[in-house]
Amino acid sequence: MNWPVLKDVKIMTGFIVAILAGVFAFLTALYDIQYWVVFIVISFVSMFLSVYRADQVYKQNAGGSGD
Numbered sequence: 001m002n003w004p005v006l007k008d009v010k011i012m013t014g015f016i017v018a019i020l021a022g023v024f025a026f027l028t029a030l031y032d033i034q035y036w037v038v039f040i041v042i043s044f045v046s047m048f049l050s051v052y053r054a055d056q057v058y059k060q061n062a063g064g065s066g067d
Contacts (some may be wrong), residue, residue, distance in 0.1 A: 004061045005054045014050030018043045 005011060027041035 001060070005057050008053070008057055009051050010058065011054045014046045014053070018047040018050065021046065 020042035021039045025036040025043060028039060029036035030033075
């Protein structure tokens with residue numbers, strides 16, 4: 001049931017980008033570099049778009065009956 005979501009390259013790329021952006025945000029904040037805010041914003045946007053796409057793919061493959 002979740003296999004189509006896991007196979008989708010755009011979804012997985014978005015989640016990986018969100019995780020990496022979070023790690024970079026942590027590292028830049030650790031070294032007192034002010035760009036950590038940019039990485040947090042990128043992480044949130046990437047996660048939001050990936051979850052939205054995953055929901056669409058899941059509903060499409062489940063026949064729209066998933067709540």
